[in-house]
Amino acid sequence: MKKKLYIETYGCQMNVADSEVVASVMAERNFEISDNQEEADVVLVNTCSVRDNAEKRVWGRLRELNALKKSNKELKLGLIGCMAERIGDEMLEDKVVDIVAGPDAYRNLPYLYDKSIEGEDAINVELTIDETYDSIIPKRMNEGISGFVSITRGCNNFCTYCIVPYTRGRERSRDPKDILAEVRDMVKNGYKEVTLLGQNVDSYKWMPEGTTKPVRFHHLLELVAQESPTLRVRFSTPHPKDIKESVVKMIAKYPNICKHIHLPIQAGNDEVLKRMNRRYTVEWYQNRVEMIRKHIPECSITTDVFCGFCGETEEQFQGTLDMMKWVHYDTAFMFKYSERPGTYAAKKLEDDISEEVKGERLTRMIQLQSSLSIESNQSDIGKVVEVLVEKLSKKSSDELCGRSSQNKLVVFPKKDAQIGDYVRVKIERCTQTTLIGEMIEKIDAPSF
Numbered sequence: 001m002k003k004k005l006y007i008e009t010y011g012c013q014m015n016v017a018d019s020e021v022v023a024s025v026m027a028e029r030n031f032e033i034s035d036n037q038e039e040a041d042v043v044l045v046n047t048c049s050v051r052d053n054a055e056k057r058v059w060g061r062l063r064e065l066n067a068l069k070k071s072n073k074e075l076k077l078g079l080i081g082c083m084a085e086r087i088g089d090e091m092l093e094d095k096v097v098d099i100v101a102g103p104d105a106y107r108n109l110p111y112l113y114d115k116s117i118e119g120e121d122a123i124n125v126e127l128t129i130d131e132t133y134d135s136i137i138p139k140r141m142n143e144g145i146s147g148f149v150s151i152t153r154g155c156n157n158f159c160t161y162c163i164v165p166y167t168r169g170r171e172r173s174r175d176p177k178d179i180l181a182e183v184r185d186m187v188k189n190g191y192k193e194v195t196l197l198g199q200n201v202d203s204y205k206w207m208p209e210g211t212t213k214p215v216r217f218h219h220l221l222e223l224v225a226q227e228s229p230t231l232r233v234r235f236s237t238p239h240p241k242d243i244k245e246s247v248v249k250m251i252a253k254y255p256n257i258c259k260h261i262h263l264p265i266q267a268g269n270d271e272v273l274k275r276m277n278r279r280y281t282v283e284w285y286q287n288r289v290e291m292i293r294k295h296i297p298e299c300s301i302t303t304d305v306f307c308g309f310c311g312e313t314e315e316q317f318q319g320t321l322d323m324m325k326w327v328h329y330d331t332a333f334m335f336k337y338s339e340r341p342g343t344y345a346a347k348k349l350e351d352d353i354s355e356e357v358k359g360e361r362l363t364r365m366i367q368l369q370s371s372l373s374i375e376s377n378q379s380d381i382g383k384v385v386e387v388l389v390e391k392l393s394k395k396s397s398d399e400l401c402g403r404s405s406q407n408k409l410v411v412f413p414k415k416d417a418q419i420g421d422y423v424r425v426k427i428e429r430c431t432q433t434t435l436i437g438e439m440i441e442k443i444d445a446p447s448f
Ligand code: 5AD
Pocket: 050, 051, 161, 162, 163, 264, 266, 304, 305, 306, 335, 336, 337, 338, 339, 340
């Protein structure tokens, strides 16, 4: 009989993609995915270490799962992902979990499970320079419309605040052949959207054997876009220091590459950016935004930004607010700085901004972004946008929702449209987070 595996995923899109790799590895070894934790033989928690509150959430969840183990003595609890890499050894020692696998050790999970059954230590947190999970076709677990494919793993940037280079190791690119095989598999299974993932997609580079010309990110984008005109292509995340005009031109060239760039700014002051080791200036970032707008005036631009980094003065924080206004982001993910043990900032810079000031600055950022998002959505009223229908709207089963090319959430009355269709919607109203309109027509594929 097959054993049952329950996977829970926290953190970034990369973790969602990794959970699908894990599901595939386990499926080959007689496990089937279950959506019921009560009946599971093994529960794997795929975790994030990027901020302390992400880890706190996982700690809370592990306590609940340990309570579940009291009623199911056979249950094995596994910690995977970034927390496994960072503190998995301690958690195994303290018997908080039975299995620990870091981001490069997922092929090893069936073996680790067997070891845990035998009552032995089941841990692998080795980071490699070459694991990219090639030849594993991820087992998709979502609704079957939109999925992720990772194109690089790891990170070499070493932003001083960031734990990722330590938990995910050195950057490596995947063979375009494997990437395209995954994309083809998605198309075959009726998927309509793929998001290409990497910590810094612009540094994607693959040297095909016997050649001297590398495949770069813009080439890869083109190959994926050409795979099927009915497959929308997105990507995350570019780095402002590396994003190239060639990439932006490629987005402009193909109707099925979405007109949305998520360009993390992190801070809007040169001294702070230098302390963060971001390796660009405010002026450079502005120049990149102008370059994007020159080629794709309708492109939406979104960002990650955080306040309260070591030594951030009120004036420097104002620089961040000024930049948010200057770019006029469509949406933003906003955070308070959270010191991560082992990073350069934790070792060499003082976390000297009080929680109170961090909280107050975050509130101001969120307030500003709310008004920018509303203005951005209001400017869409009267426009026609192309939407990939993803699901029924939360509020009413007579309404559908999906995302525009600009990645905005769009809700509209159902009529004869179905999940998976491309439709044109005329926008009539909006809220801060949603565009609301009427469907005009169905279309076969993205067209602008
Ligand atoms: N504290 C707060 N935010 C962080 N991020 C990364 N590291 C930290 C940290 N130590 C944010 C950045 C990044 C996003 C994924 O999380 O904005 O782009």
